[in-house]
Amino acid sequence: MKNLKYFPFERNRYFYGKLLSVDDFEAEQRYMNDKRRMLNRFLYGTGVVCGMQVVEVDDLTVSLERGLALDFSGREIVVASPVTKRLSAIEGFSRYAASGEERQELYLCIAYDEQMKEPIHNISRVNDEQEEEFNKYQEGYRLFVTEEEPDSEGEQISELYENIQTVFQGNGIRIRQKVPKYIQSNTEAEITIFVEKTEQTKPVSFSYQMNLSCVEQQENHVAVISFDENQFAPSDTYVFQSCIRAKAVENIEGYLEVIPNSFVLTIGEDTKRDLIKGRFSVSITDTDVRHMILKNYYAAAMEDILKNTYEQAIYLARLKVIRAGDAYVIDGVENLPYKQYVWNNILSGAMESIRLGENSVGKQIDHAHMTGMSSNTALPEQRMEIRTGSTIIDLGVGGITGQRFCSGEIIHELGLGEVFVSLGLSRGVQENNQVIYGSRDVFEDSACPKVELAARVNMEKGSFVIGVKCLEQVDARRLRVYWMAVKDKTLQRQEKKIIHLSVRPDIVNLQVRESCYFEAVIGDEVQRHVKWSVKEEEGGIIDTNGCYTAPNQSGVYEVMAASQEDQQLKAAAFVIVRDII
Secondary structure (H helix, E strand, O other): OOOOOOOOOOOOOOOOOOOOOHHHHHHHHHHHHHHHHHHHHHHHOOEEEEEOOEEEOOOOEEEEOOEEEEOOOOOEEEEOOOEEEEHHHOEOHHHHHOOOOOEEEEEEEEEEEEEEEEEEEOOOOOOOOOOEEEEEEEEEEEEEEEOOOOOOOOOOHHHHOEEEEEEEEEOOEEEEEEEEOEEEOOOEEEEEEEEEEOOOOOOEEEEEEEEEEOEEEOOEOEEEEEEEHHHOOOOOEEEEEEEEEEOOOOOEEEEEEEOHHHEEEEEOOEEEEEOOOOEEEEEEEOOOHHHHHHHHHHHOOHHHHOOOOOOOOEEEEEEEEEEEOOEEEEEEEEEOOOOOEOOOHHHHHHHHHHHHHHOOOOOOOOHHHHHOOOOOOOOHHHHEEEEEEEEEEEOOOOEOOOOEEEOOOEEOOOOOOOOEEEEEEEOOOOOOOOEEEOOOOOOOOOOOOOEEEEEEEEOOOOEEEEEEEEOOOEOOOEEEEEEEEEEEHHHHHHHHHHOOEEEEOOEEEEEOOOEEEOEEEEOOEEOOOEEEEEOOOOOOEEOOOOEEEOOOOOEEEEEEEEEOOOOOOEEEEEEEEEOOO
16 A cells, blocks of 8 residues: 555445446445545644553563554554564564664654455356455554664654754764744744764764854854763763844744854864755744744645655654674663654643643732731732743753753743742652752752752743753753742732833824824834734724725724733724715
8 A cells, every 4th residue: 555645535426226346345445544544644643642652671572552643644553452572573673683783773663554364265266266365454553673764754743843954974973953943033042953873982072153144143143063072971862052043033034054064073082074964944033933833834735744645654662772792682762752643632622721720810829828827818919920830941961060051931921020930849850749949958858959040031021031050960851840920910000000002193184095104102112013903894904014004985993003012002093084085
């Protein structure tokens, strides 16, 4: 079944006296299967729906749990019962064993498969022809291991908002770079670099440069990426970030292009230059990045969504294997290394409910609990408003003394102005039964990593960034930080009195179909991030730049402006439209 195209759809037309053949019945099955698989592919995507966890049983054996997955053509793959196998007994291992590599990464994959079953006598076959046929197809799957990475990771969620490319591969190492596809104007973003040592045992360091367009690194138009393995804890995989900033431009396409001859690689004591390549496009936008993702996804052609509709496997796990002659040992299992998951409405709804529960509007500090006052002393707590949540900070392979890490930008949803942020650290990513606030040296039995936490609040954007500094070597790869943002409502009311949005001109006379420009200002400063609208349905039109065009009918109409940064900042102007004399 190599041709996995769905179209065209054809179904039987029945009528009395119709003679049905094998082709007719196959067309009936094909029509129903193609329709269902098309909906699976378009509505749900590709990957594991539930289950299918790969567990290391012992040094030689892995187990695959029960589960459901959808492949790249929308076909269902069902593992009805757990499967336990020696790695050497799985298809593809013999080819790997013949390679002679002492250490290698293998991928455990699953693919749709179907087999014919129930042989029966075929009365239509005579003489020397085959007299036996199979009565049914049994849908199933096949497991195999491979050293090859997938040709394409498929239409996964991450592909909608980030671009990952391999910029160098050779000498036993591979360097990949991840760049966001969209960056909001005049804001910071991170480049993530992945360094994987596949067959290299000597320490590695390298550096290369990139030409920047519409983005900058510390006000420079050339970005420098450098790595020194000696500054990290020993590992086979390293991850680090470099910060860039979008320039104050809007709705324009920028890029980051690797300078091919700038690559300098040092392995042990040997230094060499090599050619590398990579060009990353990035869209600088004045709107929310989420809106751009939705807009471009819905505008994508059907061919783009179905570009990977051919025979491909789902990569269930990355297996680290150590070999010595004919013997081997499984050194670790990483489930779903390419994040091939399928999200459904139930899961999305549950995650949204949790998000709303953690950041629900109107949540207030339990002032009596914090101060020890009785519950009758209720007046002070009405002044305060809080939001709470947690975030995970990725340390890559861990952190060394003095190394610093930062979270992404966190929107606290308390609006603009002064906000107090309190931070706490849990013992682990999954453990939340013990959270330490303040100094971690106070409790001698605390198992929390020795790190220092800080929050940098941006009062103009209503957000903050959490920073972590390692006070000693930290072995953990990720830290979960709990935060609580607090704002005094009386300060918010004072801000509203000080900040006032207005539209100029506030009143204008026009003739039908005549145009004019409006500006939204705070004081004398023109505001760019404003949403324009006309209150009346047939009261004319206004574009994003404030250009208003009067309707064909005379009357008095209201033009409204609302700040995109603070929804409570609004203003209006009136247009008097008269017929042409």
